[in-house]
Amino acid sequence: MKAAILLPSLAGRDAVGNDALAMARLLRARGIETRLYCEHASGVDERTWPAAELPDFAGGPRDLVIYHFSVGWPIALDVLRRVRGYRVVRYHNITPPEFFAGTSRVYEAACARGRAEIPDVARLGCELYLGASAYNTAELVAAGVPAERGAVLAPFHRVEHLLDAEADLRLLDELGDGARNLLMVGRIAPNKGHVELVDAFAAYVDGYGDPARLLIVGKTDPGLASYTEAIRARIAQHRLGERVWWLDSVDEAQLKAAFLASHAFVTLSRHEGFCVPLVEAMALGTPIVAHGSSAIPETVGDGGLVWDTTDPWLYAASLARLHADAPLRNDLRDAARRRYERTFAPAVMRERFFDLLEPAL
Amino acid sequence: MHRATLDQIRILVSSNPNDDYLARIKAEIRAEADAARERAPLPRLDPPPRAAVTVDDGIDRERLDYSLGELCGHDYIAFIDHAFRALLKRAPDDTGSALQIRLLAAGAPKAEVLGNLRWSPEGRRVGARVRGLLPRYALAKLARVPVAGYLLQWGLALAGLPLLLRHQRASDTLHAARFNAVADERREHARRLDELQARQDAFNAVHGEMRNELTRLAQRLDTLEQRAKALEHHAGALQQRSDATTHELADLRHYVHTANHWVASLQRSLDELETAEAAESARADELLAALAEPDTDARAARHAAWSAALAAALPPAARVLDLGSGDGRWLAALRAHGLDAHGVEVNRVLVERARAQARPVALGEPLAALERCAEASLDALTLAATLADDALGTANLLHAARRALKPDGVLLLRAEATPCAAAGTEPPHWRALLAAAGFAAPSETAAPHAGAVLARRGAD
Structure with a gap:
């Protein structure tokens, strides 16, 4: 064979x-x-x-x-x-x-x-x-x-590699300055909801006054330059300039540092076939707040706060609640970790892969 | 099978036990979001300023001036990477990189690749300046014009033939130098490989020791597991014994309870028998009391004669015990002579009747009362003849009387006129019994008050 x-x-x-x-x-x-x-x-x-x-x-x-x-x-x-x-x-x-x-x-x-x-x-x-x-x-x-x-x-996925990788200490230090770091990981494409994410971030900054920054990790695509410009325009419109950090082409160490230093992983993506960064957030213990579009609800399960609208104030209030409510934060982390171990851990997936291919093997 | 898997996954997602908890939290967040929407914006607090360059991606975004030689100094992928970073200020994307590499592979000059990047829409936005690039890029593009381009390349090639030859010779030297460098590197790599091999051998040795240690630990673990199993086995046996003992104790407790029940039942039966016997005894006492000789003159005269005879045989105030005293009439006669007389009667009715008349009669068994008397403590003992109703009983009685009487003490047997007097109480019969018991010179009272026999205790 x-x-x-x-x-x-x-x-x-x-x-x-x-x-x-x-x-x-x-x-x-x-x-x-x-x-x-x-x-x-x-x-x-x-x-x-x-x-x-x-x-x-x-x-x-x-x-x-x-x-x-x-x-x-x-x-x-x-x-x-x-x-x-x-x-x-x-x-x-x-x-x-x-x-x-x-x-x-x-x-x-x-x-x-x-x-x-x-x-x-x-x-x-x-x-x-x-x-x-x-x-x-x-x-x-x-x-x-x-x-x-x-x-x-x-x-x-390569989440286990990410777990084993050394985090970029310089980036960790830079992000660990007391500000609330909110993270989004994904290529810069129109279905990923970056514009709505910036709106939610603006609502959080205005509604709760916390010193916060938004980390946008993902490759910019020259072919989608107008979308990138639209994001920048929305950032400028909300006067968020220095609060939004673009991290283009990060390596594994920098990605891990970004996850570890972030207080929440936020995505308002409007279309995902699965969304691997959610699994990375689960494994690394970064609480998740997400828009429940397409496959996102089934990927997150009970491991995060999932909303069925893109109302920016809902996300702002979620982030404020996560910041203030340590038991909720811990509960979500625990549930996410459990979900990772039971559903997305490499050994579990390997066994399922061969179970599914059994008729061919 | 696969549909079932799909359904299971959907159920897993939808039937989470945390749903209620999360639903409550989410309702609170919704309420807070509505409130936050209505609030006035808070003053913004800035995070600390960002360091100059956060991610060191090797791109100098401030520099916009390059020389052609600087950009063409690299080859293949390094050339593409360098060109992207210099002209577009970013790392090459996969598609763009593959496209430019295909161009190079197809024989395009580097100037054409650089020009493509520089004058792309993205490159125009960046606006980097590459000195000397424009004419070369223009020539490269002209070379792609059909026929004319071909002729142009011919002309340029002929014109530049000496230069090409010089480049060829320089290339030969460069390749030879690179070959030497590669050979040096190979030697260096071989040396490092040897070092690594040595380290691997050392590591293998340590690894072997660790494996041996692990094997020993595994053996110890097996031993411990076996001991644990043996202990578990013993514990099981002990538990079985304990269970058996518990069962036996339960049986024993049952037997004890049963025996207690039987004993209680027996006790009740005995109590009932005793009660019946006491009632029977009381009825017998009443019957016998009713049959007792009435207090007649004849009786008084008889007692007076008997008591006079006894008193004559005793010293003054002698100590006398009467057995079978009845209503105490006989005792009264004795005490009338100044004797210290006390009586014992078994019939409760008669005793109560005697006590009613202040006659010292105690309730009790006559023989038992006599046996309780100290040896040689009585001056005289009087007995109702009804006590001697059989030979063996009379013999025992007389033996006890001899023990209690002083050496010269006197025994008087009196035969009262009761309807139930025994046939064996006639004086002649007594005399024989008294003689046999060690009493000397029995004498009968004279008529008309015959019926009493006096005998003195013989010497030991």
Whole structure:
């Protein structure tokens, strides 16, 4: 038996890349010869093969192919039609194109192409459709995947590496100056709700007068420059200039320092297929306040305060309550840690991964 | 199976036990949010100012002037990275980096890559100046014009052929130098590898010792576990014994309770028997009292004669005990002669009748009263003949009488005229019994008051 992991591009530090690399490692550890197939790779010490060659390697009836579906990529559909083994579609979700309307035609078109491919992928009749969340799997089922072929497995992550990593002491010192640090981690994209986050931060500063700062950790994308400018404009409108810190391209040590020094992880994201930073916050003990859109409620569970609106005052009051109510803070930390250990710990996920793949193994 | 998993996850999310607690907290937060919305904004407190550069990403954002040679001094990925940081003031993104590398791989000059970045919309916003870049970028772009571009490249190549040859020779030297440097590095790496190997060997040795220690600890642990199991086994046996003893104690307690019940029942039966016997005895006493000889002149005369005979045989105020005193009439006769006479009667009715007339009659068994008397303490002993109703009883009585009487004491047997007088109480019969018991010279009272026999205690 051979296994192939198929994805359009492999990057070492994004959620899809981490998930694909972790699956390859697990399958190899089980003694299964596994290869990664993609169009291009960067930031990984892993040999990859062109997607078109996949059927030659793992096209047999006893082979396993796992396709990581996160953007439109017709080549993958063609490859999946050509293989005869056990086919798994790993669905990470695709941001609805309307989020990019007016910001980037390129992204809007790419997302539209990707979402238009969902019914085609559903019609492939693959043996297993593995959503990163129940929200994702429900989208596939709505597109025509038989419910009995749908399953849920959270994406493999690098949280354990983050737990083991040394925090950046300089950043820790800098942030540990007595101000309330509120953290948001995620790429700078219109679906992530940064503008609403700035509104909530302004409400907190005005409503409670605490010396506070907002840490925005995430890569800015030149292709989404107008969205970045919109965030900056909103910051300027609220006169929050020096209170908002942009941390672009942070390494693991800096990310850990940001989590450790923050009093809360806040996200008003409007669309997430899973949201790995929430799991990082759970593992590192940073209390969570989140907007319960898309897959966020099921990722957070009882490990944080989740709201169904983006009312900025609600988030401001939540942050003030978290600051004043130590038992609540501790309860949320404990619940989050429990949730991490029981649901997202690597050993738990590894066992579930192999349980789900049992028919193919 | 998968649908079940989905449902389980949804249930897990929706049926959290903390829901009530979080719902209460969230209701309080909602109320606070509504109140905060209505409040006037508070004065803002600034956090401490930020240090000059928080994250050292190696980008000098203040510098906007570069030379072409400075940017072209790197190759491949380092060249792309340097170009992004200098011209766009950021690290290269994956897509942009891959695109520029593909250009280089396709044979594009570095000036074209630099120009693409510098005059991109982002690069224009940054506005970095690269001295000498514009003409080279223009030439690179002209070279892409079909036919003309090709000819232009030909011309430039011919014109620059001597320079190219010089570059080629310089490149050969550079590569040779780099080859030497790489060889030096390889040697250095080999040396470090040897060091690492040595360290690994040392580590393996320590690791081996630790494994041995772990093995020993595991063995000790096994031993301890075995002992713990043995102790558990003993504890189990003790527990069984304790349980058995507890059961036995329970049985024993049951038996004791049963025996107590039987004893109580027996006691009640005995009490009832004693009560019946006492009632029977009282009825017998009443019957016998009713049958007692009435207080007639004949009786008084008989007693007077008998008491006179006895008093004559005794010293004055002699100590006399009468057994079977009845209503005490006989005692009164004795005391009339100045004798210190006391009596014992078994019939309670007769005793009460005697006490009513101030006659010293005690209630009790005659033989028991006699046996309680000290040896040789009585001057005389008088007995109602009804006490000697059988030979063995009479023999015992006489034996006890001999013990209690002084050496010359006197025994008087009196046969009262009662309807139940025994047949064996005739004086001739008594004489024989008295002689057998060690009494000397029995004599009978004379008529008309015969019926009493006097005998003196013989010598030992």
